[in-house]
Amino acid sequence: xxxxxxxxxxxxxxxxxxxxxxxxxxxxxxxxxxxxxxxxxxxxxxxxxxxxxxxxxxxxxxxxxxxxxxxxxxxxxxxxxxxxxxxxxxxxxxxxxxxxxxxxxxxxxxxxxxxxxxxxxxxxxxxxxxxxxxxxxxxxxxxxxxxxxxxxxxxxxxxxxxxxxxxxxxxxxxx
Numbered sequence: 001x002x003x004x005x006x007x008x009x010x011x012x013x014x015x016x017x018x019x020x021x022x023x024x025x026x027x028x029x030x031x032x033x034x035x036x037x038x039x040x041x042x043x044x045x046x047x048x049x050x051x052x053x054x055x056x057x058x059x060x061x062x063x064x065x066x067x068x069x070x071x072x073x074x075x076x077x078x079x080x081x082x083x084x085x086x087x088x089x090x091x092x093x094x095x096x097x098x099x100x101x102x103x104x105x106x107x108x109x110x111x112x113x114x115x116x117x118x119x120x121x122x123x124x125x126x127x128x129x130x131x132x133x134x135x136x137x138x139x140x141x142x143x144x145x146x147x148x149x150x151x152x153x154x155x156x157x158x159x160x161x162x163x164x165x166x167x168x169x170x171x172x173x174x175x
Contacts, residue, residue, distance in 0.1 A: 003039075004168040006032040007148060021148050021170060023058060023119055036147055037065045039167055040117070044070060049142060050112035051075050055130055056082070056101070062147060063117035075107045075114075077130050088137050092129035101129055103137070110138035120148040121166070124158030131162055 006026035013020040026032045040062065053075040054063030060076060067074035080089060080100040089102035108114065114134055121127055121144070131141045141162050149156065149166035156164045 003032055003035055003147065004170075007168070007170075009170075009174070019170075019172070021120060021150070023061075023147065026147075027061070036062060036167055037069065040066045040145060041069045043145070043165060044115060047115070047142070048113060049115050051108060051114050051139075053077055053103070053107075053114050053116050053130065053134055053139070053141075055116070055118040055126060058119035059117050062119060066115075066117060075103060077101050077103045077133065088133065090129050090133040090136065092125055092132075094125060095123070099126070099129075101126070101133060103133060105137065108134065108137055108139040112139055114139045114141045116141055116144040116162075118144070118146050120150065121146045121155035121159075121164065122150045122153040124153075124155030127155060127159050131159060 006029050008022040008025045010020040010022055049072060051073045052063050052067040054060050056078045064074055080102055083102060083104055086105040087102040088105045089100055091098050091100045116130055127144055134141050143163045143165055144159055145165040147167045149169045151169050152172045
């Protein structure tokens with residue numbers, strides 16, 4: 001089973017003109033989900049890393065399975081006011097407004113090597129904010145990995161110089 005064939009495109013969701021790439025069908029196919037995790041594991045099994053950071057919420061699905069297989073800690077990066085205790089936050093700009101992400105202040109030791117995992121990268125704003133947040137508390141983000149990359153939206157260039165690894169890519173005209 002191919003990963004890409006298990007991703008549904010929903011046209012005009014959440015607004016007109018948007019092609020939403022839905023991972024729900026992928027999650028319904030254990031072999032496709034397993035293939036995602038296996039490919040990520042193969043990529044990082046020999047990488048020197050200390051933690052995996054994941055983005056709220058769909059990144060948790062992929063990052064937690066990978067952290068388990070690699071035997072490394074998992075660090076959730078959440079939307080604002082979702083974590084108890086002392087947090088570090090970062091506000092960033094969206095196309096229409098701002099958003100804020102945060103993580104526990106004691107999540108990462110200085111110079112720990114981090115892989116950032118999410119389900120999708122579009123314009124790269126959230127990934128860039130997460131990288132900045134991880135760097136702010138002393139982490140060293142060695143790579144960002146996603147299941148889906150929306151090529152035309154340019155997220156790869158936004159997170160540069162952090163390398164991006166994507167399992168599948170979509171162009172704007174693909175359905």
